[in-house]
Amino acid sequence: MLALLAPVLRAEHRVNAQDEPAPMARASVAPGEAVVVGQPVTVGIEVLVPTFFRGAPAYDALELPGAIAFFNERGTNFTERIEGRTWAGQRRSYTIYPNRVGRYEVGPIPVEVRYGVGSRVVVDTAYAAPVRFDAVIPEAARGLPVFIAAAELRLVQSVEPAPDTIRVGEAFTRVVTTEVDGTLSMVVPPLAFDSVEGLAVYPAPPRLEDTGGERGTAVLGRRVESASYVATAEGSYTLPPVRVDWWDWTTGRLRRAEAPGLAFEVVANPDLAAEIELPPDSLDVEEASAGPGATGVDERLRRWLTGLAIIAGLAYVGYRLIGPRIPPWRARTRARRRARAESEAAYFRRLQAAVRSNDPRASANALAAWLDRLDPIGGTGTAGELVDAAQDPALGTELRRLDEVLYGAGSSDASSWSGAALAGQLKSARRRVLHRPAASGLTDPSTLGPLNPRES
Incomplete structure (x- = not known):
């Protein structure tokens, strides 16, 4: 997302903002503190910063013994007045499926946030207090x-x-x-x-x-x-x-x-009985009951039926051996298709389509999703790291233009933004970073919609 564009300015620091309140996080549990085994529980997380977000908050994966937990990628943004000050916030959630009886405790839940203080990017971690629920069998x-x-x-x-x-x-x-x-x-x-x-x-x-x-x-x-x-x-x-x-x-x-x-x-x-019945095996019976030449015909018929039975038997055995493997093969095929759809190349094609459609918001979202899958640039997968890895100042210029269109004073001109130049710079940058030795894999899985809601 577009908050990933802010590090292009290379003003990212881990500092304690003395003159700003610290970010905060809070957690809630729904539908309540008692559910039945197998019933989904939603643990909602709200994280707030005193100014505005300059990066996607990073959430850890949940590991709960006796439960299955999923992080919900879709989030919402909001603002809240706290002690006369407007804070920017984001809501995300986990869905948990408890599969045994017992008490579950989630947290404290850390959320790493990046927010702006003047020209700097402050990186800090907010902790949501633990929440608990019980899973029972009635x-x-x-x-x-x-x-x-x-x-x-x-x-x-x-x-x-x-x-x-x-x-x-x-x-x-x-x-x-x-x-x-x-x-x-x-x-x-x-x-x-x-x-x-x-x-x-x-x-x-x-x-x-x-x-x-x-x-x-x-x-x-x-x-x-x-x-x-x-x-x-x-x-x-x-x-x-x-x-x-x-x-x-x-x-x-x-x-x-x-x-x-x-x-x-x-x-x-x-x-079925007619198919199974074979001609008599006794040559004496055949010769006694048939006219001249009948014995050869019956022998050929018997050989033909025997061959047909062998073929049918082999076909049945083959079906019994291969048939059960067809569903797993289909599952593997579907898995390969899903893997291709989630590949870096697939996300880059979506990014190019968004940029060439001249939609700045869609371009920012597609850029964040692609950066999460671009392993060779290392670090945390920000746009600034892409610019450094590609050694392409022109790309940095285009990304700053996109940043200004969405969050700067010229945000009202978003409809006139053209992504043609950015599309070309991204294509060149991708070629350069993919043909250099990989530094380290990206580990930040967070992707969000628009990061900085404006107060109406």
Whole structure:
């Protein structure tokens, strides 16, 4: 973000501002100090400085035994009057999913801030006081074999093809999807597809999906499980319903979700019997019952059917060996695509697009995100370090122009700003820093929207 442009002025110091109040941080916990296991807890952090921000605050990752914690990248800015003075503030948050019973303590939480004092950049650390919460399993749910909590849980079932009546040797697939609102797919336990006499059961690896959570959207966890059933004997069959007992944290009561059972008939398969039957093996019988030349024809037919059976057997074995590997292969492919989307090159393309669109705010945000991924410049990943690494004063000039457009006296001229020159300087700087020995990796993961809100 654009506060990363301030170090271009090379006025960054770690000092104690004698004439300015120290920055402050405070933490809050929601929905409260008591939640059920698996229910998300939001720990909000507000950090305030007495003047204005000159860099993105740096937050540490949370590590809580028995819990999963995520830092929410999206933040908001605000101003607050404290003892007759206007302070600039930013709100960020962590989302914590407790997965065992017990008391959790978060903090004290350090936040490193950079703010302006005259022409200097002051670097200091503010500490938010610890917050605590308890995760419990309600009394009414303690008898469950597995405790699951959600705002809503649904079981969605599909069967393809519909098995009202099938023949021996035919197959169908039962797919059961568990959807949970407000929490992650990892809290959903696996379903059991029990074996049934007369049916061969082939469960597939589960597929876990999580969506939402960005920009305040609701979190949805989804676990998809399936099994293929192959009929091996005639008869009447009933597959039991799938039931999941779960705790609704919005109403504070135990609920049950159910996917209906399946009832169907398996009948004889004449086609399968005809495929399996082979010509008689006795040459005497063939010669006695067939006319001249029939023996050679029958022998060729038998060899053809034998070869066909071998091919079918090899195909089945290959499917059993390779089939289970297809979902992991797809997962690896998706992971590679995500890695490419999160690569330094991908972020630089987004930066170039933002700069060439002549949008100063989008350009500042894209610049900060790209600098976080540009390892060769080392340090903390500021625009000033990029200028130093590239040894490009012209780049520094263009970055200062962008800084002035957004935060200087000429901010009203933002609509007339052109990024063409900056785009070219950034491209040249990137080429230079990527072709020099790397100094050290960047470790600051913070990216923010606009840093310095103006009081209306």
